[in-house]
Amino acid sequence: MENNNAQVAGAGGNAHTIDPRNYDDLLAVVASIKEQVGSEIAHGEIGIICGSGLGPIGDSVENPTILPYAKIPGFPVTHVVGHKGNLVFGTIRGKRVVCLQGRFHPYEHNMNLALCALPVRVLHLLGVKTLIVSNAAGGISSKFQYGDLMIIKDHIFLPALAGFSPLVGVNDSRFGERFVSVHDAYDKTYRNLATQIAQRNNMRLFEGVYVMSGGPQYESPAEVQLFKTVGADALGMSTCHEVTVARQLRNQSSRILTHHQYRQS
């Protein structure tokens, strides 16, 4: 099971292995975070995952406490440009946030989706109830202009359809059910709120369907046409594994808003 585990790096550099599917292992990760930044600072209400080029969201956190991923047991390294690799604790407009300044893409980690979604379970164990997920994606819909924003209303999780789901393997029921519904994965209340805010600010904002491919290669014109035919609006290589894991935690009252930054390919 070498592919499912992450060697502990940093945080004392001991040789223990963290299994992203094991609840007790993740409690140990959370204990290490709390020990390093303090329990009060480590507590968050809102989790934010910064997509490519969206790291500045983390820079906008007020009174920040920054913990590099290299100091967190079980966290792999992120190599992708625009993903700094920091956990940022603090506040935004008075709300306690924990910001992942850098995400893990399955194509960087041998399609180990459970490992790539590990931070979402960690955020949950730190108290996060609302998750905001952002990404940079390629546009499929002909309505879009370069740089438009799209709120995800639904997804096509291609790797999972081919057996690469973060929920494959042993299910620790403390994370949630074996069979997870993703019918309303993207919270309607928050989507409506984002739409209202965009209207108030005269911003162009669309809702649409996001396709996650395995990457790292971009799509051929024929593949883009295929996804267009099945109703997809934007294409990326992330997000769905995180949202699926978060949705398994729904019984622990997780809520999700996906804020999606989009660029036309």
Ligand SMILES: O=P(O)(O)O[C@H]1O[C@H](CO)[C@@H](O)[C@H]1O
């Ligand atoms: O989804 P995020 O992390 O924004 O990154 C997107 O940008 C990279 C490609 O340019 C891919 O990793 C794609 O998924």
Ligand SMILES: Nc1nc2[nH]cnc2c(=O)[nH]1
């Ligand atoms: N799959 C995919 N991911 C992206 N991330 C940013 N642009 C793109 C794109 O065109 N396709």
